[in-house]
Amino acid sequence: MEVLIGLEIHEQINTKSKLYCDCPTNYRDVSPNTNVCEICTGCPGAKPMPPNQDALDAVIAISLMLDCEVLTNRPVYIQRKHYDYPDLPSGYQRTSLPIGINGKVNGTRIREVHMEEDPGQYDPVSGIVDYNRSGVPLVEITTEPDLRSPEEARLFLRALYRILDFSGKAREEPGTLRVDANISMAGGARVEIKNINSVKGVYRALKYEITRQKSLLTRGEAVRRETRAYLESQMITVPMRTKELEADYRYIPDPDIFPLVIDSNKVEAIKASLPEAPHMREKRLIQQYGIAPLHAKVLTSELALADLFEAVAKKIDPKIAALWLRDKLKNVLNYYGIRCAESLLIPEHMIELLKLVQSGSITPETGEKLLQRMVKEPVSPLKLVEELKLTKIVEEKLLEEAITKAIAQNPQAVKDYLSGKSEALNFLMGRVMKITQSRADSKVVIQLLKQKLKR
Amino acid sequence: MKREEIEKRGEELIKEFSEAIADVKEEVETYYVSELVNVVRIDSEPVQKKDFKDKMLKIAPSVDEEGNIRVEIGKWVG
Ligand SMILES: [Zn+2]
Numbered sequence: 001m002e003v004l005i006g007l008e009i010h011e012q013i014n015t016k017s018k019l020y021c022d023c024p025t026n027y028r029d030v031s032p033n034t035n036v037c038e039i040c041t042g043c044p045g046a047k048p049m050p051p052n053q054d055a056l057d058a059v060i061a062i063s064l065m066l067d068c069e070v071l072t073n074r075p076v077y078i079q080r081k082h083y084d085y086p087d088l089p090s091g092y093q094r095t096s097l098p099i100g101i102n103g104k105v106n107g108t109r110i111r112e113v114h115m116e117e118d119p120g121q122y123d124p125v126s127g128i129v130d131y132n133r134s135g136v137p138l139v140e141i142t143t144e145p146d147l148r149s150p151e152e153a154r155l156f157l158r159a160l161y162r163i164l165d166f167s168g169k170a171r172e173e174p175g176t177l178r179v180d181a182n183i184s185m186a187g188g189a190r191v192e193i194k195n196i197n198s199v200k201g202v203y204r205a206l207k208y209e210i211t212r213q214k215s216l217l218t219r220g221e222a223v224r225r226e227t228r229a230y231l232e233s234q235m236i237t238v239p240m241r242t243k244e245l246e247a248d249y250r251y252i253p254d255p256d257i258f259p260l261v262i263d264s265n266k267v268e269a270i271k272a273s274l275p276e277a278p279h280m281r282e283k284r285l286i287q288q289y290g291i292a293p294l295h296a297k298v299l300t301s302e303l304a305l306a307d308l309f310e311a312v313a314k315k316i317d318p319k320i321a322a323l324w325l326r327d328k329l330k331n332v333l334n335y336y337g338i339r340c341a342e343s344l345l346i347p348e349h350m351i352e353l354l355k356l357v358q359s360g361s362i363t364p365e366t367g368e369k370l371l372q373r374m375v376k377e378p379v380s381p382l383k384l385v386e387e388l389k390l391t392k393i394v395e396e397k398l399l400e401e402a403i404t405k406a407i408a409q410n411p412q413a414v415k416d417y418l419s420g421k422s423e424a425l426n427f428l429m430g431r432v433m434k435i436t437q438s439r440a441d442s443k444v445v446i447q448l449l450k451q452k453l454k455r
Numbered sequence: 456m457k458r459e460e461i462e463k464r465g466e467e468l469i470k471e472f473s474e475a476i477a478d479v480k481e482e483v484e485t486y487y488v489s490e491l492v493n494v495v496r497i498d499s500e501p502v503q504k505k506d507f508k509d510k511m512l513k514i515a516p517s518v519d520e521e522g523n524i525r526v527e528i529g530k531w532v533g
Contacts, residue, residue, distance in 0.1 A: 015498045016498050016499065016500060016501050017498055017499060017500075017501040017502075018501075022499065022501050022502045023501055023502070023503070023504070024501035024502075024503060025501065030503075031521060031522050032521055032522040032523045032524075033508055033511065033512060033522050033523070033524065034503065034508055034522070035501075035503060036504070036507060036508060036511060037504045037507050038507065041511060049496055050494045050495050050496045051495050051496070052495070052496060052497075052498050053495040053496060053497050053498065054497065054498035055498070056495065075492060086526045086527075122526070124528055124529025124531070124532050125528060125529070125532050126528065127525050127526050127527055127528040128519070128523040128524070128525060129523065129524040129525070129526055130522075130523055130524070131524075229529075229531055229532075231532065238531050238532070239531065240529075240531045257494075258491045258492055258493065258494040259492050260492065260493055260495070261492045261493055
């Protein structure tokens with residue numbers, strides 16, 4: 001059964017003040033209903049301020065990075081899109097006519113790019129309303145229904161998110177991405193799923209919806225045209241009638257806001273100052289630093305990581321830097337469940353750390369342990385090594401002691417090794433590392449263990 | 456005043472007004488607004504409005520201790 005999926009993606013733009021008022025945009029950092037004024041809470045008679053220029057420029061830049069044609073030298077009206085929902089105090093959301101059209105990402109056609117204002121936050125489960133977010137600038141990106149499966153949707157969103165990240169215009173915090181998905185199957189009507197908050201959520205909502213529609217169609221029942229909500233906690237979609245269908249939005253140009261006419265010279269200027277697209281940067285890293293394509297791919301999965309790599313590669317052999325960032329740092333980030341942009345690691349500290357490892361002052365194992373701390377606090381590894389006395393053990397006497405201790409404490413492993421089980425040696429090495437707090441050179445330890453336990 | 460009198464006086468007023476504006480030159484209608492485009496503002500340091508917050512929460516139907524406004528819960532999640 002053929003499946004057609006189109007997505008509508010909303011991502012916040014990183015400005016200091018909101019789109020039509022000068023309230024702050026840091027809505028996560030303040031208590032509920034703090035960043036609010038007459039304008040962003042839609043008080044009767046409140047006139048919006050003129051649109052935030054930086055938000056508009058960001059939408060133009062993003063359109064260009066999505067390979068869109070930017071519509072120049074014609075009026076782009078700001079429209080009022082009406083709907084009735086507790087997150088929308090004025091009863092309408094301001095959304096621009098298309099600014100970019102006909103783009104492409106990973107072979108999926110981008111239909112339109114708009115500039116919008118974010119509504120407030122309403123939690124239908126608790127009935128809580130917070131207007132801090134109301135009026136934060138958004139870019140809205142709609143695709144053609146080119147996606148054929150949840151997997152394709154996931155890959156597309158990852159690629160799109162990478163571009164938004166590399167544009168430097170989107171908000172860094174996770175969870176700012178919001179997606180509505182349209183899905184239709186042969187013989188059924190188009191169903192819209194609202195308010196999905198993550199790439200994983202899109203994948204799950206689509207999987208659920210395909211199963212639901214398939215089972216209706218195979219039983220000979222109709223798939224109705226409707227809007228459904230995705231319930232994250234239960235991983236299902238349910239019908240939702242509060243938000244209306246497209247025709248009911250009653251768009252009108254906002255009489256309080258003058259139309260925008262984008263000058264083609266301005267577009268050229270923005271084009272000239274665009275940051276490097278992620279796929280271009282991936283290619284460049286391979287060529288310029290001679291690193292493996294696989295490493296380059298991981299390093300360009302996130303702007304902050306790519307920047308960190310290039311800063312470190314100025315002082316450290318790029319291949320070693322790539323290996324450490326791709327493996328060790330990525331492991332630590334995954335362990336904490338954070339992105340590189342959220343870590344407190346700075347390039348100077350990473351360079352310091354790798355110099356310590358390269359000079360043999362500390363073992364790679366110690367380096368990894370230090371990295372775990374450096375991601376969470378901006379501490380100099382050199383200082384940590386001195387404070388915690390983590391330098392590599394070079395005195396053979398100390399090593400001997402640790403090895404003797406490990407052998408004495410683990411007779412079974414010794415027995416196993418002597419009876420031919422080689423992996424027991426690794427276990428013993430692990431014990432030695434534990435006793436020495438990873439300060440021993442693992443290669444030396446293995447050698448010494450072999451000598452001690454001659455089979 | 457009687458109804459007929461009012462009607463008569465009304466007619467007179469219209470006639471007088473027409474005579475008064477007879478010499479005014481006819482002009483093409485002017486749309487001041489539609490000629491203005493690209494009125495934008497530069498993103499600047501934001502301003503928090505504490506007094507507005509207090510006023511708004513005072514007229515909200517229901518507010519919890521954290522400052523959230525409380526409204527109906529969604530029918531589709533119940
Ligand atoms: Zn405001």
